[in-house]
Amino acid sequence: MIPAAAHIELNMAALRHNVCRAREYAPGSKVMAVIKANAYGHCLIRIAQNLSAEVDALAVARLDEAIRLRKAGIQGRILILQGFSQIDEIEALLHYQLDVVVHSEAQVQLLESVALADSITIFLKIDTGMNRLGIRPEQFSELLSRLQLCQCVRQPMVFMTHFANADDVQDVKTVQQLTVFTKATKNYAGEKCMANSAAIIAWPDTRLDWVRPGLMLYGVSPMLKGFAKQLGLLPVMSLYSRIIAIKQVKKGETVGYGATWKADKNTCLGVVSIGYGDGYPRHAKQGTPVLIGNKRAPLIGRVSMDMLTVDLNACSGVQLGDQVLLWGDGLPVEEIATCAGTIPYTLLCGITQRVQVLVKEHLSEA
Numbered sequence: 458m459i460p461a462a463a464h465i466e467l468n469m470a471a472l473r474h475n476v477c478r479a480r481e482y483a484p485g486s487k488v489m490a491v492i493k494a495n496a497y498g499h500c501l502i503r504i505a506q507n508l509s510a511e512v513d514a515l516a517v518a519r520l521d522e523a524i525r526l527r528k529a530g531i532q533g534r535i536l537i538l539q540g541f542s543q544i545d546e547i548e549a550l551l552h553y554q555l556d557v558v559v560h561s562e563a564q565v566q567l568l569e570s571v572a573l574a575d576s577i578t579i580f581l582k583i584d585t586g587m588n589r590l591g592i593r594p595e596q597f598s599e600l601l602s603r604l605q606l607c608q609c610v611r612q613p614m615v616f617m618t619h620f621a622n623a624d625d626v627q628d629v630k631t632v633q634q635l636t637v638f639t640k641a642t643k644n645y646a647g648e649k650c651m652a653n654s655a656a657i658i659a660w661p662d663t664r665l666d667w668v669r670p671g672l673m674l675y676g677v678s679p680m681l682k683g684f685a686k687q688l689g690l691l692p693v694m695s696l697y698s699r700i701i702a703i704k705q706v707k708k709g710e711t712v713g714y715g716a717t718w719k720a721d722k723n724t725c726l727g728v729v730s731i732g733y734g735d736g737y738p739r740h741a742k743q744g745t746p747v748l749i750g751n752k753r754a755p756l757i758g759r760v761s762m763d764m765l766t767v768d769l770n771a772c773s774g775v776q777l778g779d780q781v782l783l784w785g786d787g788l789p790v791e792e793i794a795t796c797a798g799t800i801p802y803t804l805l806c807g808i809t810q811r812v813q814v815l816v817k818e819h820l821s822e823a
């Protein structure tokens with residue numbers, strides 16, 4: 458098979474390495490690997506197959522993602538972070554042996570109304586300040602008592618919350634959320650689960666019975682500032698394509714849609730077969746680097762659906778067909794995200810269907 462021009466390479470050795478890093482940060486905690494949104498664009502099933510033996514549980518956002526995992530033969534614990542909103546979903550939880558987040562009184566009512574043949578493991582989520590999902594701290598003891606009376610709820614439950622600003626090491630909000638959570642749960646038996654990647658790295662007190670790393674497992678820094686390398690993480694995804702045309706443009710000529718880039722001198726230009734139709738950000742600004750061999754070339758002109766153009770003046774010797782790295786091993790996705798005015802999460806999740814997936818089992822030579 459001829460490999461597609463635009464492809465991602467997934468490095469499973471890097472993935473395993475990053476799981477070990479998460480365990481080093483939180484040695485006393487069980488690890489729940491978050492693989493929602495197609496494993497942050499990395500291919501849900503392949504990542505799950507490579508992770509399931511390495512971690513204590515997997516987490517996805519929605520029921521349908523968990524069912525896909527079960528149908529692909531993934532065993533072990535899976536948590537649904539968004540919970541359920543109908544009775545038939547509760548029945549599916551039991552059928553597929555899934556754990557679930559309970560975050561509202563409406564869900565407690567549903568659990569009180571359902572008769573099941575067996576019980577389900579529940580993560581009771583408290584809203585400690587994110588104000589998205591979760592029961593309010595002042596409702597906690599009442600709803601907990603009601604859930605303790607539900608035959609379909611396995612006891613004891615796990616208590617969880619989610620941080621709003623853990624990526625900002627200066628922000629006191631994380632400590633405030635931790636305080637609210639500790640106070641609400643202190644008189645009750647049950648495991649506790651708080652930390653996302655940023656909290657695992659920056660907020661040691663939040664590493665409780667469970668941690669829930671997402672982004673860091675893919676080898677990307679979750680922090681506001683800094684790069685994965687400084688945290689000892691290795692990128693799992695590398696996004697590649699290749700040069701499909703090389704040409705000279707003369708001083709004064711423009712390149713691409715909108716004619717947004719104008720040559721201030723004669724310029725050697727390379728056309729790369731990748732664009733926003735593959736998930737490369739259209740808003741990447743002029744000068745965003747790509748890596749060709751070990752040289753950086755700057756993006757010029759607008760990114761189009763299937764192509765983008767780079768200035769090759771500083772990269773002598775580039776030839777038709779040469780491989781181009783858009784982000785990954787050697788070019789941090791954090792840097793590209795900054796150039797595109799976004800965060801690494803959106804770039805990774807944005808990889809589209811037509812991008813071919815290649816799997817690599819070993820780390821590259823240093």
Ligand SMILES: *Cc1c(COP(=O)(O)O)cnc(C)c1O
Nearest residue numbers: 491538619653654669670671672
């Ligand atoms: C996505 C998510 C995580 C993982 O977050 P990262 O920043 O990727 O580590 C953890 N917990 C919940 C509830 C989430 O929605």
